[in-house]
Every structure is written in C-alpha cells, then in structure tokens.
Amino acid sequence: MTTEPALEELLAALRCLPGVGTKSARRMALHLLERDRPGARRLSRALAVAADTIGHCSRCRTLTAATICARCADASRDAGVICVVETPGDVLAIEGATDFRGLFHVLLGRLSPLDGIGPAELGLDRLEQRLHDEPVRELILATNASVEGEVTAHYLAEMAARHGVRATRIAQGVPAGGELEYLDAGTLSHALSGRREY
Amino acid sequence: MTTEPALEELLAALRCLPGVGTKSARRMALHLLERDRPGARRLSRALAVAADTIGHCSRCRTLTAATICARCADASRDAGVICVVETPGDVLAIEGATDFRGLFHVLLGRLSPLDGIGPAELGLDRLEQRLHDEPVRELILATNASVEGEVTAHYLAEMAARHGVRATRIAQGVPAGGELEYLDAGTLSHALSGRREY
Numbered sequence: 001m002t003t004e005p006a007l008e009e010l011l012a013a014l015r016c017l018p019g020v021g022t023k024s025a026r027r028m029a030l031h032l033l034e035r036d037r038p039g040a041r042r043l044s045r046a047l048a049v050a051a052d053t054i055g056h057c058s059r060c061r062t063l064t065a066a067t068i069c070a071r072c073a074d075a076s077r078d079a080g081v082i083c084v085v086e087t088p089g090d091v092l093a094i095e096g097a098t099d100f101r102g103l104f105h106v107l108l109g110r111l112s113p114l115d116g117i118g119p120a121e122l123g124l125d126r127l128e129q130r131l132h133d134e135p136v137r138e139l140i141l142a143t144n145a146s147v148e149g150e151v152t153a154h155y156l157a158e159m160a161a162r163h164g165v166r167a168t169r170i171a172q173g174v175p176a177g178g179e180l181e182y183l184d185a186g187t188l189s190h191a192l193s194g195r196r197e198y
Numbered sequence: 199m200t201t202e203p204a205l206e207e208l209l210a211a212l213r214c215l216p217g218v219g220t221k222s223a224r225r226m227a228l229h230l231l232e233r234d235r236p237g238a239r240r241l242s243r244a245l246a247v248a249a250d251t252i253g254h255c256s257r258c259r260t261l262t263a264a265t266i267c268a269r270c271a272d273a274s275r276d277a278g279v280i281c282v283v284e285t286p287g288d289v290l291a292i293e294g295a296t297d298f299r300g301l302f303h304v305l306l307g308r309l310s311p312l313d314g315i316g317p318a319e320l321g322l323d324r325l326e327q328r329l330h331d332e333p334v335r336e337l338i339l340a341t342n343a344s345v346e347g348e349v350t351a352h353y354l355a356e357m358a359a360r361h362g363v364r365a366t367r368i369a370q371g372v373p374a375g376g377e378l379e380y381l382d383a384g385t386l387s388h389a390l391s392g393r394r395e396y
C-alpha cells in the first residue's frame with residue numbers, strides 16, 4: 001500500500017507481534033514515528049539486547065540473561081518449595097500477583113501424548129534430578145487447568161510421591177468476581193466438589 | 199516483578215506502544231523470546247532504521263525516508279487532484295482501501311482554535327502555495343468527520359475558492375454494513391440530507 005520500504009518493513013515487523021494486525025501495526029508505527037521516536041529507539045535497543053542475551057536458567061529454565069536466574073540465586077527464597085509452571089509467563093504472573101517466595105520450575109510446555117510430547121521431550125528428568133538433589137519439601141503443581149495441564153500435574157504428583165515429596169495443586173473454582181450464573185459446568189462442578197469449611 | 203533487567207526493560211519498552219498494557223507486553227515479550235527471536239531482531243532493526251531515516255515529504259508532508267515521497271515523485275499520478283488528510287495514517291488508509299491515484303497533502307493535525315491551532319500553526323500556507331504553484335483542479339477534503347475536521351474542511355474550501363479550485367468533501371452517511379436502527383442521530387441525519395438519485 002505504501003511505497004516507503006522503511007515504513008513498509010516496520011509495519012511488517014510489527015505484525016510479528018501476537019495480536020497485532022494491519023490496523024494496529026499502522027497505529028503503532030505512526031504513533032512511534034509522529035510522537036515517540038525516543039520510544040522507538042528504546043524499544044529497538046531493548047529488543048536487540050533481550051534477543052541476544054536472554055536464555056533459560058540452567059536450574060529452573062525460566063528466562064534469564066545469566067546462567068542461574070536471580071530467583072534461583074536468591075538465598076532468601078525458600079528452596080524447600082518448588083512451583084512447577086508451564087511457561088516463563090506463568091512465573092511472571094505468579095510473581096506479580098502473589099507473595100510466593102519459593103523457587104520455580106518451568107516446563108516450557110506440557111505433557112501432550114497426541115502431539116508426541118512425553119516426559120522425555122519435556123525434560124522432566126531435570127525436575128526429577130532437582131527433587132533428588134535439592135531439599136524439596138513441597139512441589140506446587142501450577143500447570144494450567146486444561147486437559148494437558150491436568151495430565152501433566154497427575155504425572156508430576158506421581159513423580160513427587162516416588163521421592164517422598166508432598167505435591168499440592170493450585171485451587172480450582174470460581175474466579176474472583178465471577179458470577180455463578182455465567183460459569184461453565186466444569187468450573188462450577190470443581191468449585192462445588194472442592195468446597196471448604198467456612 | 200521480575201529481577202531480570204533485560205526482560206524488565208523490554209516489557210517497559212513494549213508498553214510505549216499504543217494499546218499495549220502489562221499483560222499484552224508480557225505476551226509479546228514471551229512470544230518473541232520463546233518462539234520468534236528472528237522476529238525480535240527484525241523488529242529491532244526496522245524500528246532503528248525507521249526512527250533514523252523517516253521524515254516528512256517536503257511537498258505533501260506524509261512520512262518518507264526521501265526528500266520527496268514516492269507518491270509525489272510518481273509522474274503517473276494525477277497532479278490535478280490533491281486529497282487533504284489529517285495524518286499520514288489517513289494516507290495509508292485511503293491508499294489501502296481505494297484506487298485513488300491523485301496526490302495527497304497531510305495537515306499533521308486539524309484546525310482547533312480552542313487548542314490554539316490556527317491556519318499558521320497547521321502550516322496551511324504550504325497548501326496554499328501548492329494551490330498557487332501546481333496545476334490543481336480539485337481539492338478533496340478528507341479531514342475527519344469530527345467538529346474540528348469539519349471546521350478545517352470549511353476553511354480549506356474557502357481557500358480553494360480563492361484559487362478557483364474545485365473543492366469536494368468525502369461523503370458522509372451510513373457506513374458499509376451499518377444498520378439504521380443502531381446509527382447515531384448525526385450520521386442518520388447526514389445520510390438522509392445527503393441522499394442521491396438511485
């Protein structure tokens with residue numbers, strides 16, 4: 001549509017971002033060029049630095065620029081509790097919303113036999129090694145509440161049992177602010193069967 | 199929330215984009231780092247190149263890396279018709295949706311006396327100069343259908359009349375797919391008063 005290669009390329013590159021289509025890319029490009037060139041240069045640098053330096057923590061596999069991430073290296077955190085999540089984004093979400101002060105283990109996926117992802121593909125031997133090497137008391141299973149997430153949690157619970165480690169699963173039920181009338185059957189069923197003393 | 203400076207900076211830089219908040223920034227950063235590092239490097243380069251090279255066309259003021267944009271330099275376009283728009287985004291929108299083959303003039307704003315933006319601040323003398331220098335037959339007023347856009351169109355129509363140039367205004371009425379029942383009163387009123395032979 002435009003015959004400006006530099007603008008054309010910026011629009012195409014912005015569409016690499018998830019959830020960004022033609023119109024959003026146009027809005028973003030024009031905003032940066034017309035009103036926020038320092039922001040454009042800052043984002044350019046941040047992307048280059050992140051793409052070049054960030055890898056996975058050799059212990060918990062979350063995103064980090066170091067060999068061992070800051071959380072794993074933080075001696076003030078409780079090494080006796082490992083929270084297992086599917087993605088680095090889950091780590092950020094939990095850190096942002098809770099005061100959890102234990103360690104994490106990022107699976108970078110979930111068990112999904114139909115897609116050919118078994119315990120080996122998911123590198124679960126690394127988590128098993130941690131259960132063996134580290135003074136773990138509790139394994140918090142914080143995989144998603146999807147079918148694959150549940151399968152993964154079940155597998156991890158058996159692994160924890162083999163090592164005499166207590167396994168807990170994050171609670172399922174009514175989300176904060178949720179209205180019963182509009183909940184799906186699965187959520188409501190979990191909420192009722194998981195009821196607690198009041 | 200995280201203690202990774204490179205990731206932290208990327209998340210903050212992504213929030214410079216319009217419409218991107220904490221969660222979108224997280225989703226974008228993780229997508230780029232986990233699944234599309236080439237995309238991250240490409241976007242980094244595109245942003246740097248665009249921020250460093252793209253300026254405004256000295257003739258029509260749209261975004262371009264050259265002194266004169268490709269549209270103004272294209273001799274096959276009809277120099278007798280100038281379409282006046284508020285922003286470079288409007289140029290992209292019109293080029294993308296129509297087969298308009300005339301030239302453009304980008305105001306980079308609109309008349310807004312309350313904000314202290316008069317004809318001088320908007321650089322309307324440049325457009326007047328074009329009407330004087332170029333073989334313009336028709337000035338298409340494609341400013342927004344907002345109050346300021348209408349005021350601007352009115353002012354430009356008087357300017358065109360002074361130069362003996364025909365001024366036309368893009369049509370206002372029912373948008374494609376629009377249902378009369380849900381239209382606002384202003385749109386419906388414009389659609390009725392602007393009715394045409396069928």
